[in-house]
Amino acid sequence: MFKKGLKDVVAVQTNIASVEGDLGELRYRGVLIDELIPSYSFEEVAYLIWHGVLPDENELRNLESKLIISRLLPPHVLAIIDALPAEVPLMDAVRTAISAFAHASFSNAPIEEQAIILSGAIPVIVAKHYRKQQGLPTVNSNPNLSHIANYLWMLNGELPNALQVEALETYLKLTMEHGLNAATFSARVTISTESDLTAAITSAIGTMKGPLHGGAPSGVIELLEEIGNQENILPIIQEKLQNGEKIMGFGHRIYKTEDPRSFLLRDKCASMVGIDEWLDLAVVAEKEIINLLAKHKPGRKLYTNVEYYAAAIMRSIEMPPELFTPTFSVARIIGWTAHAIEQLQDNSIFRPESEYIGTKRAFA
Incomplete structure (x- = not known):
């Protein structure tokens, strides 16, 4: 077939x-x-x-x-x-x-x-x-x-x-x-x-x-840059969902639950909260985005994938997208x-x- x-x-x-x-x-x-x-x-x-x-x-x-x-x-x-x-x-x-x-x-x-x-x-x-x-x-x-x-x-x-080495090494092991x-x-x-x-x-x-195939975290960085701060999460994500836009960093072709790699990256980012504003924003934004996705797309099971927190880590260590x-x-x-x-x-x-x-x- x-x-x-x-x-x-x-x-x-x-x-x-x-x-x-x-x-x-x-x-x-x-x-x-x-x-x-x-x-x-x-x-x-x-x-x-x-x-x-x-x-x-x-x-x-x-x-x-x-x-x-x-x-x-x-x-x-x-x-x-x-x-x-x-x-x-x-x-x-x-x-x-x-x-x-x-x-x-x-x-x-x-x-x-x-x-x-x-x-x-x-x-x-x-x-x-x-x-x-x-x-x-x-x-x-x-x-x-x-x-x-x-x-x-x-x-x-x-x-x-x-901390930089530990964060990047966690991502690369995953x-x-x-x-x-x-x-x-x-x-x-x-x-x-x-x-x-x-x-x-x-x-x-x-x-x-x-x-x-490669380079997917770039879209997540663009999303987080557009959000900029925690107050903008709700209005920006709601507008994107109403316009039918894809929310980068959420959903995976294979995983029907959360990407298991995202758990470990989230834990690493959470352990660094207060050290880097990008990681702080990513941790807070994830919770709000998942809730909004569940409301706007019920039954789709759109969870965080590895690219979401990979982007936050890459940005926090100032690694440019071309790398x-x-x-x-x-x-x-x-x-x-x-x-x-x-x-x-x-x-x-x-x-x-x-x-x-x-x-x-x-x-x-």
Whole structure:
């Protein structure tokens, strides 16, 4: 039976993550994210997604060391980034630089090691090209900082405070993996041809670049900027609902209850109330918007999704919108590489059928 966009068609069996939309549950390797995210670091959760178990102390230190080493980009990749004009969009720069990792010393490494190398490299690539676009000098990696703290350091040239790191890390841990989304499917289709990991990740990055996939928090920031203060929440949202406008940050195609990722982001934002006015506004606005949606659209079950609080966090750490999708990719590359590795363990090339709907003609 034809289903446009392959919606609801099961194309893959996976042990990596499960998304239970009716229950409002997201699990990494069978473990609810509610149990993982508050207790484990970005590096620990990445190890779980790659290996299916949490690392012991030695395994964690080993992974952290490899990620730090991977921040030192190969000379030819650095040369390519340096050669790219500043006006090249960030996602295009990332895609180009990642594709250049397909060289002998990289390709001969085990695919698990390749996954670590690319995951360590992508934040550096983003930061280098972003600072070029801003007319700023490159900031060298700091080996004493964690994966996410170093990313913020390389972007801004200032040591981030603990709250900024914690807020961004919470968001990125929650977006490492989310089932067979479009970019992950692209990675699995490419690797299923027995191509290489760089090709698979390049495919995923190209897919993530599309506005229907990455970058959704931008619309939420525009909404919160329009609201401006708590007194404006009610009149602005009521007007939008009366005009039939979509309220950004609410509703999800998969989740029929609240997006489970939004719970954890809300808790993080609530813990920072009084520190940042954007987070304060987001927490108050959410409650009022949900009540208004329930009144204007009864039965629709429109709850907060992950983009709502992601936008508040991004705005609170002064991350500009052009960095949203690249930053999302810094996290999601963990899931992409895990899926590519899993695909090769029991591979079958993807070859769906197409249905011809044109006319049949004969030429005289």
